[in-house]
Amino acid sequence: MTENEEYVEVERDEFRAYCVSLCAERAVMLRLMFAVDERATDNCFKVYAVFSGQNKDTFYIPFFKIKEDDPKYQSITDCVPAAHWYEREIRDMFGLIPEGHPDPRRLVFHESFPADSHPLRKDWKISETDLKEWGEGVVKKVPHDFLKVEGKGICEIPVGPVHAGIIEPGHFRFSAVGETIINLEPRLFYTHKGTEKLFESMSFFDGIKLAERVSGASSFSHSIAYSMAVERMAGIKTIEKIKAIRTFLLELERLYNHIGDIGYMCAGTALMVGQAKGALIKEKLLQLNEKLTGSRFLRGINKIGGVTKDVFLQKFEISETIDMVEEEFKDLLKLLLGQAIHVERLTGTGRLPKEIAAKLGVTGVAARASGLSDDIRKSHPHLFYYKLDLKTYTRTESDALARMMLRADEVECSLSLIRALVRRRYYGNICVDVGEIPPDSFALGYTESPRGSLFYWVKSDQDGKPFRVKLRSPSYCNWPAVPYAIPGNIVPDFPLCNKSFNLSYSGCDM
Amino acid sequence: MWLEILNNVRSRKKAIKFPKTFQKSPDEVIETVTPVKKMNKVFGKSLRIRQVDAGSCNACEWECNMLTNPIYDVQRFGVDFVPSPRHADVILATGPVSRQMELALKKTYIAMPEPKLVISCGDCALDGGIYKGSYATRDGVNNVLPVNCHIPGCPPPPKTIVKELLKLMRGISSGSYPPKGS
């Protein structure tokens, strides 16, 4: 347990009222919600909700106990809408039932997964036939009905899970009149790999490898958030040099993602020059990553208690690439903003209203482009961020163009942060001693990944082994907001909207 | 002109020479070109790939995306990614095959015309990699589709992917490649 986490136990029946008053009094939003199976020690499940706001570096964590024989609690979705996916996920994974939840369908599992089977329960077992039938997907065990939109001239367009481009799988159900979309219902979790359960069977030190592989394009952020949680559990204090290297690499990751995304959005408007140029700069940055860390996706560089290599030894390569990137990026932006067709297509496309974004707890670029100043680097300073001159940009237009321009602003910011970090000198080792991980401890790890805030909550068991790892990627809380940005747009603009959010499926599906 | 045409008709000379096989019925033609032969003929020079994400972590996808950037420009080798399985010669599957993607992967494979090849890309497509043993994965593409070729790496850098693809194409056209899956 650490300084900025405030755990409060409440009664199951008071949980809802407590959350409501917390939201109202402290101006906080729901960051994540999860359950833990503690039947072996405490003879109950525990459900935690993590709230935090922009003004104070404190996480308010109310939790309640719930017994196996009466696995019901009052849903908080109607007053805290951001909870709607979490509650459904908890029902799928633990079988705890949120009473009064507006959506009774399953979230993670598709039709052929057996009913009343909850993988994150410690005593969960599944038969070979059930597993086989789940994969084959022929026998439908629990129905999943899409929302029916009826009326004259409305047609339904199912898309996916395998899409035309080289992207991840997800199913989208459009209801459209002519070209205009009336409703969109996504069906995700095709890439569900049981990551959270897998974490429990690995040691803390191997877990970092898995964390890196939750979502490829934010590998480093995931490893940072995971290692941070474990380090906080063990009470390890890292030194300045490690913090600086980690911050530097985080910004590098943001840089290549944002530039890649800006370039990639051009694919949605068929502006091939822009796409090629964006891909070129991204490639340069990926090559820098490889030179610095040996991996194009910054894998294997972070470990618990430090990093494996002092990347600042290669200052020359860094500044060379950064200079080149800055120049090329200016060029790219000039090109994009000079293209009337490109700007025209992006303006007013995929508008996500501020109120909806706030209610659903949207994070990252999507939140900031909708006028919410949500930046966990600023509100909960960690690593080296409290020493840097960090600006939080927001935009109010809330359309695809705003998201693109916001990324452009953040690229500038990341470039200057990287320069500032490289300029300083740091002394000391690149890793500190890590002893045993204390038993029965738990902590939160977090960071701002390129897509938004990212959380890990890790708990060890009585032998100091991983007991529960909950991860919440930014895509998980941004996906529910996408359907609100789509209606009113035309079907061919959907890929563009999707790319402007650029969410990870794998990070969301876990 | 008329005279010329008349002459041509009399001498049975054709303006465009048809390959001999065209004098047979279409069904027969397909029979005479064996899958292996066709593979040598077609896949040796051009390869159309349908990429399917079967539960990957998306780093493998990004690397496949990078293949078409101006640096690797994989199209110059005759390799390209196509949107529909109907146009594809090869299915390039990434990820350990999550159970919820298994059916979609199989359906994509079935939708491809013969002859077809399967490439697994990335360590977790080989045997599940880091996800090995998870309840929600099939531990590798091999357990779902007949894999012909594997590209190692986590994720394999674009250079490796290009190299492996070219090796595959050369192997096919020289006839030394054993096409296991077809």
Ligand code: SF4
């Ligand atoms: S091989 Fe590695 S990079 Fe590729 S999908 Fe698997 S974990 Fe991700």
